[in-house]
Amino acid sequence: MKLINKITAGRIWRSIFRTGLPSTNYRRSLVILNNFFLHLHPAKVKKSSIKFTTTFYLGGLSFALFLILTVTGIFLMFYYHPAVPLAYRDMKDLEFVVSNGKLLRNLHRWSAHAMVVTASLHMLRVFFTRAFHPPREFNWVIGVFLLLITLLLSYTGYLLPWDQLAYWGVSVGTNMIKAMPVVGDKIRFLLLGGNITGENALLRFYVLHCVILPLVLSVLVGVHFWRIRKDGGLQAESAGRLSEKTDLILGEKTNPRKDESLVHSNSIRSK
Numbered sequence: 580m581k582l583i584n585k586i587t588a589g590r591i592w593r594s595i596f597r598t599g600l601p602s603t604n605y606r607r608s609l610v611i612l613n614n615f616f617l618h619l620h621p622a623k624v625k626k627s628s629i630k631f632t633t634t635f636y637l638g639g640l641s642f643a644l645f646l647i648l649t650v651t652g653i654f655l656m657f658y659y660h661p662a663v664p665l666a667y668r669d670m671k672d673l674e675f676v677v678s679n680g681k682l683l684r685n686l687h688r689w690s691a692h693a694m695v696v697t698a699s700l701h702m703l704r705v706f707f708t709r710a711f712h713p714p715r716e717f718n719w720v721i722g723v724f725l726l727l728i729t730l731l732l733s734y735t736g737y738l739l740p741w742d743q744l745a746y747w748g749v750s751v752g753t754n755m756i757k758a759m760p761v762v763g764d765k766i767r768f769l770l771l772g773g774n775i776t777g778e779n780a781l782l783r784f785y786v787l788h789c790v791i792l793p794l795v796l797s798v799l800v801g802v803h804f805w806r807i808r809k810d811g812g813l814q815a816e817s818a819g820r821l822s823e824k825t826d827l828i829l830g831e832k833t834n835p836r837k838d839e840s841l842v843h844s845n846s847i848r849s850k
Contacts, residue, residue, distance in 0.1 A: 637701035661785035666741035
């Protein structure tokens with residue numbers, strides 16, 4: 580213990596972390612506020628907000644899966660060429676030639692499927708627990724965009740193996756987009772880079788999947804975490820709020836006890 584105290588009291592430790600051991604609430608708060616990676620989190624949280632039944636950890640699981648997808652995706656980029664003659668061959672090499680390549684690809688694929696499931700369940704949890712009410716309505720909109728980008732990431736990665744399943748899956752999907760009124764043809768042409776699913780489509784889906792969509796998702800995730808802190812963190816419903824009935828469509832709050840008292844008083848006056 581003396582050695583640890585001596586290390587934490589030294590100039591090297593102070594120049595990096597600026598705080599000693601988090602032995603008090605004040606120092607614990609300083610550790611959070613002075614850390615680049617932890618400053619998005621509040622210094623203190625309520626016990627009710629970290630219970631498993633409050634959020635089922637669905638948001639944290641989605642973010643963890645995104646990190647796994649980022650790391651595995653970077654490793655896959657070392658062995659993949661977004662070109663028609665090479666894309667399918669690279670997939671076969673990853674499966675049969677590259678050491679642990681099949682594990683790497685399957686980890687990326689199943690993490691993508693799991694992220695779609697956890698993000699969808701997270702949105703359902705937020706909706707049915709009414710966590711989108713003020714002041715959290717802006718963060719709800721950010722969450723909707725995050726879910727849409729998650730689905731787009733899954734779809735853009737569908738074409739990259741360049742096998743029959745990927746080719747016809749993207750062809751059917753883009754033809755469904757073509758059926759949209761007014762802008763359907765233009766969106767399909769923009770996605771495919773032409774009128775057919777070819778090399779231009781493969782390159783565009785690769786750029787969308789590996790650069791544009793992950794960057795947008797990372798920015799929105801940062802905003803999402805920031806709004807959670809600004810809105811008071813992950814908190815369970817208060818007793819006063821639970822006693823209120825809220826219309827899920829109109830968002831109007833009504834207190835049944837207050838309404839009953841008003842009806843009772845009006846009936847007495849009428850008598």
